[in-house]
Amino acid sequence: MNLSVLVVSSIIILAFSIWAILNPDHARITMKxxxxWxxxxxxxYYVLTMTLVIGFVLWVAFSKEGDVRLGPDHSRPQYKLVTWVAMLFAAGVGIDMLFYSVTGPVVQYLHPPAGVGGTPEALQDAVVWTMFHYGIAGWSMYALLGMAMGYFAYRWNMPLSIRAALYPLLGKRVRGKLGDGISIIALVGTVFGVATSMGIGVVLLNVGFSLIFGLEQGLALQIALVIGAVVLTIAATTSGVDRGIRWIAELNLWSAIAMMVYILVTGQTAFLLNALVENIGQFIVTFPARTLQTFAYETGGADWMGGWTLFFWAFWLAWGPFVGVFLARISRGRTLREFVIAAITAPVVCDFIIVSLFGNSALYEVLQGNMAFAEIAIRSPEQGWYALLEMFPGAMFLIGLATLSGLLFYLxxxxxxxxxxxxxxASIPDPAQDGPKWLRIFWAVLTALLAVAMLIAGGVTTMEYATLIFALPVTIISYLVMASFYKVLRMERAAREGQVLRKPSMAPIGGHMPERSWKQRLEQMRTFPxxxxxxxxxxxxxxxxxxxVAAEFGKQGYEVERSEISNAKGIVEPLxxxxxxxxRAFHYHVAVVEAPVPMFSGRMTREIDVYYRLEVFTQTGSGGYDLMGLTKQQVIDDVLERYEAHLAFLTFSSETNTASVLTPPTLPTEPSPEVPPTGADDTTTKA
Incomplete structure (x- = not known):
């Protein structure tokens, strides 16, 4: 437990909650x-920040460094693609999208930010504005923070946190009060973002439960839903990512698909499909202009921006650390390119489909002259969403399915x-581990208290105000992360170029075996140790x-250590x-790696399922080759080859003014020099 971060963050959130509960009118007016302002x-500033974030993550994805993995070079993804995409989608999309998918297009059609409402021009942009607000910008923020934290956690064995991602920029200061301040900003922003989503969710579910079970709508039912949701959240959260959260995420995705298919089949199918295609085309064509749009020349432009674009940008900023950590947590082994492209495409396409189907269904009713529905959708978005569902055949079935989907989004x-x-x-050195269960329960309860406080202080509008205010400090973190990660990628490029620019007399080793005799090669083909x-x-x-080698290094004046590392199976490995x-220090770690025996091998039979390789690991992962069967001299030669490659990297780093040392393996305590980057569970002893 990081006591200072926990206490200060809790005091800020509790103080705000008590203020909003005891003096709701004053809280609402002050925040407004x-x-x-x-x-x-x-x-x-908000607009420029999000634009730069989009540009930065795209640059990372399409640069040569896009092949770098969130983990050692040999690491591979933990989750299957479908499961991973489902978790991406469910973690980054809240129930608020359902809330705004109807009211957003109707408002933008009748009261657009520029021009006259109710015109063909306003109609063409109505759904696109909501797609824009739920599109690439928000997911770019998630991708930025997710790839930065995931890189340091899985490639450098640092804690999965914002402060770790800033170490190359701020150095040891991230261990002290400055680092605590960064964690507090990220934590408070996260709590307000999640609380806002919870508050919007219970406002929406309040109507659904009323229609299904005949309960009276109002603040009492909303608070009851918050309490019930906290109980379910505690039960599911304590089971961890691999069980409760993954199960809910997949069920969430399938329920959303079922809801969309039902709306498409029973609604205005041809109109909805035509509109979806046109909306996507309009989004692509106008995206650059919308990204930098501030409505500086429009009367009331600042008010519209504050209520829509700036609120959503603040919402994504507040959710950025939260979703970024979660995405990194489930993305070990993915390349930066794969991570970014998946994050800004797969979930965004799902968002577009949901927004377009709901939004165009609502607009179709308005175009048919149903202005009573339009007024409900503008005045009371939660009522408008369910009013739209009641117009479909089998309305109660759809309402039940939609409420279930909304509940899963919320959970x-x-x-x-x-x-x-x-x-x-908490201070967690192993990025594969999560905080203690009691701490998760504490934050679930405190976030629920904040959601209730904002409901009392004015509902959704107050939540929008609070999100926009508390997300402002997170923008500073986004700039720091971009600067820090840029420094990291320069180092990765230097390491790659250093290998390429080695002297021709030096045999390449990256991913290649050391030189063997033909007899050794033949023997390796048929043996599986x-x-x-x-x-x-x-x-x-x-x-x-x-x-x-260590003895000779020592004789020649090098500062050398020979250590032993115990892996997860208790095998002692040399370093x-x-x-x-x-x-950056030179590491040469020989690890015992289990591998499956190929179906067709040199021995032409398969008597065993697995065999064991002796792979060489450096700070960036496995070299991909096996030392089994080499002579002692060949192993020595390989050590020297690796060492020469390391010197080439350092030389290139100096020539290009690129940092060669980024961070120690662990935070917040000083690292043990023997700890390798290959597994957070390893323990090290002096030889």
Whole structure:
């Protein structure tokens, strides 16, 4: 537990909640004034920030460094593609999208930000504005924070946190009060973002439960729903990502698909499909202009921006640390390119379909002259959403399905949020682990209290105000993360170019085996060592070779260490480390890796299922080759090849003024120099 982060964040949230509950009118008026000032004076800043974030993540994805993995070079994804996309979608999309999918298009058609309402021009833009607000911008923010935190967590064995992603920029200061301040900003922004989604969710579900069960709508039912949701959140969150949250995420995706198919089949199918295609085309064509649109020349433009675009940008900023951590948590082994492209395409397409089907169904009713429905959708979005559902055949079935889908949206966000909040307020050196269960329960309860406070202080409007205000400090974090990650990618490029620019006399080793005789090569094709054989080879050949190299390094004045590491199976593995003053140290770690026996091998039979390889790991992962069967001299030669490659990397780093040392393996405590980047569960002992 990080006591200072936990206490300060809790005090801020509790103080705001008590203020909103005891003096709701004053809280609402004060926040309204603050939001008006921000919209009038800082609207351009929010717009510019999101534009730069979009550009940065696209640059990362399509650069040469897009092939870098969120983890060691040999790591591969933990989840299947469909499961991963479902979790991406469900974690980053809240029930608020259903809330705004009807009211947004109707408002933009009848009261557009520019021009006259009710015109063909306003109609063409009505749904596109909502698609824009739920499109690439928000997911780019998620991708930025997710890939930065995931990179440091899985490639450098640092905690899965914002402060770790800023270490290259801020250095050791992230361990102290500055780092705590960054964590507090991220945590408070996350709590307000999730609380806003919860508040909007219960306002919407309040109507659904009233229609289904005949309950009286109002604040009492909304608070009861919050309490009930907290109980379910605690039950699901304590089961962890691999069970409760994953199950809810997949069920969420399938229920949303079922709801969309029902609306498409029973509604105005041809109109909805035509409109969907046109909406996507209009979005693509106008996206650059909308991204930088501030309505500086429109009367009342600042008010519209504050109520719509700036609110959504603030919403994504507030949710950014939360969703970023969750996306990183489920994306180990993905490349940066794969991560970014998936994040800004798959969930965005799902968002577009939901917004377009609901929005165009609502607009169709308005175009038929149903102005009573339009007024409900504008005045009371939650009533308007259910009023639209009541117009479809089998209305009660659709209402029940939509309420279930909304409830799953809500639970997914609440579950993921509680888990991430506990991670932010705890010191967890292993990125594969989550915060303690009691801490997740604490944050689930505190977030629910904040949601209730904002409901009392004015409902959805007050939530919008609070989100816009508390997201402002998060913009600073986004700039710091971009600067820090840019520095990281320069280092990755230097490492790659250093390998390419090595002297021709040096044999390439990256991903290639050391030179073997033809007899050794033939023997390797037909042998699949057991764990016992692999450990015996370590003892008889590899350790003596590393001991000799270490001794010679020491004689020549190098600062060298020979250590032993216990892996997860209890196998003791050798590590050679040569310190390089202020530069990145040279690591040569020989790990015992289990691998499946190929179906067709040199022995032409398959008597066993797995065998064991002796792979060489550096700070960036496995070299991809096996030392089994080499002589002691060949192992020594490979160590020297690796060392020469490391020197080439350092030389290129110096020539291009690129940092070669980014961060120690662990935060917030000083790292042990023997800890390798290959597994957070390893323990190290002196040889």
């Amino acid at each position: 004034g603050a939001v008006h 921000i919209a009038l004076n800082l609207g351009w 997914t966000s609440a579950n993921s949020g509680a888990m991430v909040m506990s991670n932010f307020s 057991s764990q016992r054989q692999a450990t015996q080879f370590l003892d008889r050949t590899v350790r003596p070779a590393l001991d000799d 050679l480390r040569v310190s390089m003053s202020s530069y």
